[in-house]
Amino acid sequence: MNTMTVEREAPPFAAVAPVTAAVGSEAIGIGFEGVSVAYGSQTILESLTLTVKPGEIVALIGSSGSGKTTALRAVAGFVQPTAGRIIIGGRDVTRLPPYARNIGMVVQNYALFPHMRVEDNVAFGLRAQGQAGVIKNRVPECLELVGMTKYAKRYPRELSGGQQQRVAIARALAIRPQVLLLDEPLSALDAQIRRAMLDELAKLHRNLPSLTVLYVTHDQTEALTLADHIGIMRDGKLIAYGDVQGLYRHPPNRFAAEFLGRANVLAVQGLMPLGGGYARVRFRDRHIEGVNHHGLATGSACFVCVRPHDLQFAPSAAATNSLTGVVRSVQWLGELHNIMLSVGDETLRLSCSPLAEPPEPGTTLTVHFDPADVTLVPEAESHVN
Structure with a gap:
């Protein structure tokens, strides 16, 4: 042959x-x-x-x-x-x-x-x-x-x-x-x-x-x-x-947020409009500010969506939001590190450039993020048609 x-x-x-x-x-x-x-x-x-x-x-x-x-x-x-x-x-x-x-x-x-x-x-x-x-x-x-x-x-x-x-x-x-x-x-x-x-x-x-x-x-x-x-x-x-x-x-619902790209989606309460298209919500004992792109009403229960690459280790003038959690795992993927945190009962994922000294599992870590990188997502889901 x-x-x-x-x-x-x-x-x-x-x-x-x-x-x-x-x-x-x-x-x-x-x-x-x-x-x-x-x-x-x-x-x-x-x-x-x-x-x-x-x-x-x-x-x-x-x-x-x-x-x-x-x-x-x-x-x-x-x-x-x-x-x-x-x-x-x-x-x-x-x-x-x-x-x-x-x-x-x-x-x-x-x-x-x-x-x-x-x-x-x-x-x-x-x-x-x-x-x-x-x-x-x-x-x-x-x-x-x-x-x-x-x-x-x-x-x-x-x-x-x-x-x-x-x-x-x-x-x-x-x-x-x-x-x-x-x-x-x-x-x-x-x-x-x-x-x-x-x-x-x-x-x-x-x-x-x-x-x-x-x-x-x-x-x-x-x-x-x-x-x-x-x-x-x-x-x-x-x-x-x-x-x-x-x-x-600005995904319109939780499924879209999680299906199209990796996302951190957290259930929040007590929406309070801040003007300029922004609003404040409550997550556990913390407040988070984000973009109210979908015009959710005062007091609405909803979700916040923030992408893993928008989380930062160091605070900045823009990154006024912060959450603290316990490191569960650290994965090195060559071009980036994936870090998984436990924040109460929720899981938070962070992606960043390779770290010379990545955090150890079990350590406490605070991450910061800009309100402009947070989208408030409606709790109710309906189809487009």
């Missing part, structure tokens, strides 16, 4: 001059209007209303069974809604078959045909649509866009995982789709290649600014890196939605 040497990765996605030609000249958006999906008596997706604006990337994140993949499959036409409408570019496609929706899709296992060479995989959708006449020019164009030109004659088994993903993206773009659907496309890759591919996907979208992308993932880093807006799904409902930085800094 002959052995084949597999190259580690292809070159980065190339910048092709007429990039807008790859997906058409007009940007197209996606709309969910009260979309529900049920199998028998079990509701998988409940009354989802969401708009993906033309040319933007929206990521849907959530744990397994949250409904995020069902939402994407509804757009693709693989799942039929039991209620509501799917809109693509102002056109109601709810009852249209997948091939009539002009979408491109990349799934987590890439779904390349093993018996076809790279160039034939990329051309497959064009042949299925009866566009054989454009294959000669379109296939090389798309392979160049994803940096896979010199691999055109290879079979999928002769490529690495990252290279196969590039081919799958080229195939999706070859039909010049109005929207691109990405269903956990990086989950099968190792960590190093995944980070590189995130950069390349971002570069690809810069080269194709009119392409509307719906990206489904359980990985918060992928969502934070790529998306313009993020939707957080739970139990078939959209429970949080917003622009990336706004949703990260």
Whole structure:
């Protein structure tokens, strides 16, 4: 049996001059209007209303069974809604078959045909649509866009995982789709290649600014890196939605705070507005000041959310909040130290640059933080729709 040497990765996605030609000249958006999906008596997706604006990337994140993949499959036409409408570019496609929706899709296992060479995989959708006449020019164009030109004659088994993903993206773009659907496309890759591919996907979208992308993932880093807006799904409902930085800094509920990035979330009481968008709350025997971004009323019970990297060892003029706890554990992760404290019955996590002399477990430690880095989060949770 002959052995084949597999190259580690292809070159980065190339910048092709007429990039807008790859997906058409007009940007197209996606709309969910009260979309529900049920199998028998079990509701998988409940009354989802969401708009993906033309040319933007929206990521849907959530744990397994949250409904995020069902939402994407509804757009693709693989799942039929039991209620509501799917809109693509102002056109109601709810009852249209997948091939009539002009979408491109990349799934987590890439779904390349093993018996076809790279160039034939990329051309497959064009042949299925009866566009054989454009294959000669379109296939090389798309392979160049994803940096896979010199691999055109290879079979999928002769490529690495990252290279196969590039081919799958080229195939999706070859039909010049109005929207691109990405269903956990990086989950099968190792960590190093995944980070590189995130950069390349971002570069690809810069080269194709009119392409509307719906990206489904359980990985918060992928969502934070790529998306313009993020939707957080739970139990078939959209429970949080917003622009990336706004949703990260001011989560609307506890689940969103803890799911999107690591967070310290503490139950507090006795909210007292301070003016300027700030408020004071009581945690045990201490007061904490933070941003009242959601306009919570006087006396409200709520949570405070502060990220581990916003906690400091030394007090400063800005860091007027402080908490004292007992060190439970210290982890060195190369580029940072993670320290876990017990503050009464609560756990507080701190992340910082590597320490020459980290604190010992069992010692008492006081941490300080700026009110501007604290968000007051509503106690009650409701979904967005």
